[in-house]
Amino acid sequence: MGDLAEMVRVLLIVWLSGLALCVLIAILRRRISLEGLFASKNAGRMDPERVAVFVSAVVAIGGYALQIMADGAVCNEDMSYCSMPDVPDTLLYLLAAGNGSYIAGKIVRKYVRKVGLHV
């Protein structure tokens, strides 16, 4: 039963990788458009807070993935309980700050558009 479970887990990760590969190929072949990723809907120019959230997300998730690759799972002595390692608080704060600035930027831009100011 253990071997079967292992095989299913391997198949699941192969499937997930296949799905990720499909999305990547679709992005590279421009079937999934990334046009306007860093621009707000009506302005059409690049917004700094969007770049900030993108960078913070890549750093947070990349940093966590590197940490897992280096250390692996956190287990107790008899290996009866294992857990994913904790995300460092710094990365969480970074991500929260990036996403907070993104949301704040969206709200401010919407308000500015509503009152008719040009920023």
Added chain:
Amino acid sequence: MSNQGNRMSSREIGFILVFLVLVVGSSLLAIRFGVVAKDIAVIGFVSVSLILVAFAAAVLWQIVNGSIPLVGLISEPGDGSKQNLGKASLSRFQFLIFTFVVAGLFLMLCIETGGFVDIPNNVLGLLGISGGSFVISKAVGLPSGKKDEDQDNADEGKQ
């Protein structure tokens, strides 16, 4: 029309009969070879796994051959036409990457340790920040409600 209906019902009866024969046959084989409950659990696990893997493979195959389009995966809703899907959404893109990475790391650790690993709260927090940001950005991006429209109309009327 009625003939076609009769043919369909005879197919259904045939399917039920084949299914019953399979169930009875496999039960007789199990009794004949002295299969125990543990073996039945293994056979059940293999059957369920095969069905799930077949589902997963079917979904992946339909994505590869284009039957399931990925065109609007990270786009904002546009005017509904295929050509104009709206611009790419950063929050959707971020959510997509986080889901893939965390799910992939979770599966890798499961393979490494040979069992399910626990997910700590701050990893859920990581996904929560991303998901929450997605939801809030959608809420902020919605057009103003009727109250605002009425106010705008009133302002225009005054001018």
